[in-house]
Amino acid sequence: MYPDDYRYTKEHEWIKVEGDTGTVGITFHAQKELGDIVYVELPKVGAAVTAGKTMGSVESVKAVSDIYSPVTGEVIAVNDTVTSTPEQLNQDPHGSAWLVKVRLANRQEIDGLLTAADYQAYIGAETAH
């Protein structure tokens, strides 16, 4: 369910790092909690994003949720398919429904993010509340 080569945040984003580029999305758990996703707002290519800061938002029929950037860097690609068909986020949140690609300013930030095991333990505990 949660790929081992991704890293995760407590705000329910994931990042997959290849070289100096990180692909960012929201987790399966996030889309499940939100329900039917109907709107996604993403930063533009060229925008600067900061680790832990809002970079966009995702809305389901019932709720609005901010998207936080897991890393600091520059947006180099945006998945326009997701903004035009937001329901993809419910279908393939860890794959084709990625949100943005970021050129990493500081690779060491990745080490501070959750591993797949950490994240699953975290949402397990959160769900149990």
Added chain:
Amino acid sequence: MPVEYSGIIDEHMAVRTRVGLFDVSHMGEIEIRGSQALELLEWVTPGAVSPLQDNQAQYTALLYPQGTFVDDILVHRLSAHHYLLCVNASNQKKDFQWIAANNRFDAAVEYASEKYAQLAIQGPQALATLQKLTSIGLAGIRYYWFTHGNVCGVPALIARTGYTGEDGIEIYVPPDEAERIWRAVLEAGKEFDIRPCGLGARNTLRLEARMALYGHEIDASITPYEAGLGRIVKLDKGDFIGRDALVKQKEKGATRKLAGFEMRDRGIAREGYMVLIEGLAAGFVTSGSFAPYLKKNIGLCYLPTDRAAVGQMIAIQIRKQAAAAQVAPTPFYSRKR
């Protein structure tokens, strides 16, 4: 009642195109009995109650002397001296106390919520679904009328009412039988691909049909005229609580009005977001959502009456952006009859 079962969009579409089942047992019930039950209801509601016949229901309200809403309610005439009120869950205690406090008539007011569970079967296949479980001819019940009969062998009040903008039935049954009837309705609706529906779909369905929700479109600061519910006010029926204030407001004209809007820019308006006209604050969104059947982003808001006409351009402050929207005809959705 959970927010959703299979998903708000799936449930919403089931009700618009097939059939959905809602457990609305949280709704409150109040019974009024006695030789002056009618007089009490004429006093505490703005509508004309006396024309109601046995087995007829009416959408009406309880109002404060200022003409503003205590609640919006349904009145069912069981007999000339016995009425059943269906009221909002969050207001049931307040409503009961309000009616009791204004009862200077020969009438008994009973807080009866514990006596009833309520299930709503809604959608184009609602009657065909429930018909399997009762010998009452459901098609013979007219809109906003009801009858008494057995459902699954259990005595029920069966009303042709609803809160979805679709045809449908609401049944009032003894609470200890509700679960069994719930399961039987789901089984009976299988051939129509029925869905159990939650609060989320209940909200999006009523919003598309522009039905008011207490705490959103109506509350203790809003009058029926402002809410576009002037049809429930009968000023010529005799005195009632709130009448003087409503007479004055009708003479002067309400200064604000509930308006429906569609987003023109991307973005979803949500309750509480500010509405702007030419950059200036003009009101607040009372309800807003993606509309699953219409596939548009819609909402309701209060606007100055002279700026509330269909076509008026407005903006909704969505986070940091003022997103364009336009006043639209309502109801956003009307079923084909």
